[in-house]
Amino acid sequence: MEIKIMKNILDRNQDKAEEVRKHLREKKVVMLNIISSPGAGKTTLLERICEVMGTEFRIGVIEGDITTDRDARRLKKFEIPIVVINTEGGCHLDSYSISRVLSMFDLDNLDVIFVENVGNLICPSHFDLGESFKLAVVSTAEGDDKPAKYPMLFREAKAVILNKTDLIPHTNFNITAFVGDLEEINANIPLFQVSCTRGDGLDEFYRWLRKAIPTALSQEDVS
Amino acid sequence: MEIKIMKNILDRNQDKAEEVRKHLREKKVVMLNIISSPGAGKTTLLERICEVMGTEFRIGVIEGDITTDRDARRLKKFEIPIVVINTEGGCHLDSYSISRVLSMFDLDNLDVIFVENVGNLICPSHFDLGESFKLAVVSTAEGDDKPAKYPMLFREAKAVILNKTDLIPHTNFNITAFVGDLEEINANIPLFQVSCTRGDGLDEFYRWLRKAIPTALSQEDVS
Numbered sequence: 511m512e513i514k515i516m517k518n519i520l521d522r523n524q525d526k527a528e529e530v531r532k533h534l535r536e537k538k539v540v541m542l543n544i545i546s547s548p549g550a551g552k553t554t555l556l557e558r559i560c561e562v563m564g565t566e567f568r569i570g571v572i573e574g575d576i577t578t579d580r581d582a583r584r585l586k587k588f589e590i591p592i593v594v595i596n597t598e599g600g601c602h603l604d605s606y607s608i609s610r611v612l613s614m615f616d617l618d619n620l621d622v623i624f625v626e627n628v629g630n631l632i633c634p635s636h637f638d639l640g641e642s643f644k645l646a647v648v649s650t651a652e653g654d655d656k657p658a659k660y661p662m663l664f665r666e667a668k669a670v671i672l673n674k675t676d677l678i679p680h681t682n683f684n685i686t687a688f689v690g691d692l693e694e695i696n697a698n699i700p701l702f703q704v705s706c707t708r709g710d711g712l713d714e715f716y717r718w719l720r721k722a723i724p725t726a727l728s729q730e731d732v733s
Numbered sequence: 734m735e736i737k738i739m740k741n742i743l744d745r746n747q748d749k750a751e752e753v754r755k756h757l758r759e760k761k762v763v764m765l766n767i768i769s770s771p772g773a774g775k776t777t778l779l780e781r782i783c784e785v786m787g788t789e790f791r792i793g794v795i796e797g798d799i800t801t802d803r804d805a806r807r808l809k810k811f812e813i814p815i816v817v818i819n820t821e822g823g824c825h826l827d828s829y830s831i832s833r834v835l836s837m838f839d840l841d842n843l844d845v846i847f848v849e850n851v852g853n854l855i856c857p858s859h860f861d862l863g864e865s866f867k868l869a870v871v872s873t874a875e876g877d878d879k880p881a882k883y884p885m886l887f888r889e890a891k892a893v894i895l896n897k898t899d900l901i902p903h904t905n906f907n908i909t910a911f912v913g914d915l916e917e918i919n920a921n922i923p924l925f926q927v928s929c930t931r932g933d934g935l936d937e938f939y940r941w942l943r944k945a946i947p948t949a950l951s952q953e954d955v956s
Contacts, residue, residue: 547770547771547772547852547854547875548770548854548875548876548879548882548883549770549872549874549875549876549878549879550875575882576855576882576883576884576885577881577882577884578881578882580878580881580882599855599859599885601824601853601855601856628855629770629854629855629882629883630824630853630854630855630856631770631771631852631853632799632822632824632851632852632853632856633824633853633855633856636822649772649874649875651772651872651874651875651897651900652770652771652772652773652872652874653771653772655772655803656771656772658800658801658803659771659798659799659800659801659803659852660771660799660852661799661800662799662822674874676903677874677900677903677904680899680900680903681900682930707905
């Protein structure tokens with residue numbers, strides 16, 4: 511019975527997500543849905559992206575948080591539009607909440623919206639927000655077994671950012687085990703090994719993102 | 734409407750949880766529900782507890798995992814009964830799944846069951862399993878803002894284990910900020926600063942646990 515209810519919720523979410531996707535495509539705005547456990551480094555990644563790519567793309571941010579606007583406050587130093595969605599206990603964003611806040615952006619003057627989902631490696635993977643694609647962020651401090659234990663996100667994402675590589679020498683993280691499990695789940699997914707606090711490895715990710723954003727638009731035009 | 738459905742699910746879960754709690758009380762078994770983000774160190778904490786306290790208490794373990802039995806395999810070296818619940822995508826354990834697996838234990842020969850919940854800082858807090866109390870585990874690598882951003886668990890737990898203190902020198906974790914936020918949410922909650930891989934700080938936690946387990950039983954007897 512619970513499964514049936516869940517399916518109804520997911521169906522309605524999916525319908526609204528398609529509506530959001532169509533609207534964003536008309537406005538030529540790419541939306542990225544960033545998903546990770548709590549504290550894997552989504553906000554620090556967004557800080558780095560805004561610093562480096564803020565002159566190349568007109569960026570907007572949607573911050574999903576259970577409560578507080580702490581992440582949004584960290585991004586206030588950038589001259590970009592930010593909207594916070596407080597889920598008030600909810601464990602993920604959904605397409606209805608995204609649809610409601612899109613009207614708060616001037617979409618004609620944006621190229622890309624980054625959605626920082628609620629910190630949760632499970633539930634956000636089940637809810638399409640109408641995004642162009644998902645990005646998975648995972649921290650080395652979480653251990654190398656996360657792709658095997660939480661496969662949904664790693665199956666759905668267009669790329670994986672393995673953050674906090676600077677901590678590897680201080681942990682028992684095994685990169686070979688991590689990559690092996692990831693390849694079993696999603697053989698050709700791009701993997702970026704980075705340290706968002708130090709900046710290590712980010713250039714390669716930026717290069718990929720510079721192509722992935724316009725490619726997402728042109729693919730959506732074709733479909 | 735979703736809220737109403739959620740309330741029905743929670744009500745039914747609560748009824749079953751009370752049934753589980755009553756059954757465990759009759760059997761004089763204490764059940765602890767361990768909750769954290771993915772990779773905060775729940776399994777390593779359980780390894781340490783089994784090593785040190787395995788001769789003092791007759792221990793059983795319920796391992797909640799979305800898929801795989803990786804955590805359970807890490808505990809197989811101990812001569813204790815372990816049951817794995819694979820939630821198949823589900824983001825938390827519930828009292829129905831606990832109720833079903835309790836029959837697989839010889840409760841007359843157990844003192845305490847540790848439940849390792851699914852790695853998720855949000856949803857498991859909403860579902861009473863019939864436990865005697867909850868333990869919150871959080872890793873320094875997740876950042877010092879977790880109590881403020883995810884207050885539910887820190888409100889509900891009987892104690893907080895701050896793990897991976899050995900990583901603090903390599904991160905921007907601020908213990909004063911962490912403790913300040915935690916005290917605002919749950920003023921008198923015991924906090925144990927530990928490194929489960931190194932063993933630092935665990936003795937104080939064991940001392941607390943040695944009292945908390947029998948106390949939970951006697952309090953339940955009174956109620």
